[in-house]
Amino acid sequence: MSIPVVDFGAYSLDETDVSDKQLSKLSNELKTAFTEVGFVFLENTGITEEEVDHVMDICKKFFLQPEELKQPFSRKSFANNPNHGWVSLETERLNPRRPGDLKEAFNLTSLHPDIKWPSSDALKGFKEIQTSFFMRCKELSLRVLRVMALSLGLDPEVFLSAHSFIGTDKNDTTLRSLYYPPVESDKAKEDQVRCGEHSDYGSFTLLFQSCEGLQVCRRSGEFSGVPAIPGTVLINIADLMQRWTSDQFVSVRHRVLLPPVGDSGTRQSLAFFVHPDNDVLITCCDGSNKYPPITAADYLIERFNDSYGQN
Ligand SMILES: O=C(O)CCC(=O)C(=O)O
Numbered sequence: 076m077s078i079p080v081v082d083f084g085a086y087s088l089d090e091t092d093v094s095d096k097q098l099s100k101l102s103n104e105l106k107t108a109f110t111e112v113g114f115v116f117l118e119n120t121g122i123t124e125e126e127v128d129h130v131m132d133i134c135k136k137f138f139l140q141p142e143e144l145k146q147p148f149s150r151k152s153f154a155n156n157p158n159h160g161w162v163s164l165e166t167e168r169l170n171p172r173r174p175g176d177l178k179e180a181f182n183l184t185s186l187h188p189d190i191k192w193p194s195s196d197a198l199k200g201f202k203e204i205q206t207s208f209f210m211r212c213k214e215l216s217l218r219v220l221r222v223m224a225l226s227l228g229l230d231p232e233v234f235l236s237a238h239s240f241i242g243t244d245k246n247d248t249t250l251r252s253l254y255y256p257p258v259e260s261d262k263a264k265e266d267q268v269r270c271g272e273h274s275d276y277g278s279f280t281l282l283f284q285s286c287e288g289l290q291v292c293r294r295s296g297e298f299s300g301v302p303a304i305p306g307t308v309l310i311n312i313a314d315l316m317q318r319w320t321s322d323q324f325v326s327v328r329h330r331v332l333l334p335p336v337g338d339s340g341t342r343q344s345l346a347f348f349v350h351p352d353n354d355v356l357i358t359c360c361d362g363s364n365k366y367p368p369i370t371a372a373d374y375l376i377e378r379f380n381d382s383y384g385q386n
C-alpha cells in the first residue's frame with residue numbers, strides 16, 4: 076500500500092474549532108495509515124512551505140560554515156541537554172553495520188535560556204527561526220496525539236498528557252535539521268549511505284523534505300522511494316509508540332541512500348522527533364502487558380547507545 080495523503084484542514088493550526096464528526100473522520104483515516112502503513116502525508120496542517128523553506132535556508136547557512144565555527148555547538152557540549160547541538164559528518168550510524176552516515180545535523184532539543192546560540196551576522200535569526208518552528212511543530216504534534224488516541228478508542232488525553240513538557244529539559248523532543256552535502260559516490264566508503272536503515276525511537280516524527288531521497292521498507296522487505304509532496308508533512312510512527320500501542324501502530328524502517336552517480340545535489344530535511352516526557356512510564360495502552368513498562372528516558376538511552384556506540 077502506498078503512503079496515504081490525509082487532509083488535516085479541519086484540525087489545522089489555523090482552526091480553533093473542530094467538530095466531533097470531523098475528528099472522527101480524521102481519526103479513522105489516520106488509524107488506517109498508522110496500522111497498515113506506519114506513514115501518512117498530512118496536507119493543510121497550517122505549516123506552510125514558506126515556513127519550511129525559511130528554516131532550511133538558515134540551517135544551510137549554519138552547515139556551510141567552516142568546521143571551527145560549528146565545533147563550539149557540538150552535541151554533548153551543552154550542560155542542559157546532552158542531545159542538543161551539532162552532529163558532524165559520519166559521526167552517527169543509524170544502521171550500525173554501515174560506515175558513518177554522510178549527513179550533518181543540528182538538534183534543537185533544549186530551549187533553556189542558558190543555551191548558547193551562534194551570534195554571527197550571517198546567522199542572524201537562527202535561534203528565533205528555529206525556536207518558532209519548534210513551537211509550530213509542537214502544536215501540530217499535540218493535535219496529532221489527540222487524534223491518535225481517538226483512533227484507538229482511548230481517552231483523548233491519554234497520549235497528550237504524557238507529552239506535557241515538550242520544549243523543556245524534562246522531555247527529549249527534538250527539531251533536527253539535516254543537511255546531506257554533495258557526494259562523489261566513487262569516493263564514499265563501501266556500503267556508506269546518507270542515512271542508514273533505522274526506525275525512529277520515540278512517539279512519532281514529523282518530516283519535511285526538500286526533495287526525494289527517502290525510502291521506506293515495504294512488507295515485502297524491499298525499500299521503495301517516497302515522493303516529496305510540497306506543503307505536506309510526512310508523519311511516521313516511531314518504536315516507542317508501536318510498543319505503547321501493543322503493535323497496533325507500526326514503526327517502519329526507512330533510509331536515505333547516496334544520490335545516483337553524477338548527481339551532485341544536496342538534500343535537506345527537518346525532522347521533529349516527538350518523545351514522551353522523560354519520567355513517563357510507558358505501559359501498553361490496551362492493558363495487555365505485551366511489553367514490560369519502561370520510562371521514556373530509559374528507552375531512549377538504550378537506543379542512543381546503539382546508534383552512537385556504547386562509549
Ligand atoms: O532525511 C530524511 O528524509 C530522513 C531522516 C531520518 O529518517 C531520521 O533522521 O530519522
Ligand SMILES: [Fe+2]
Pocket residue numbers: 273274275329
Ligand atoms: Fe528516521
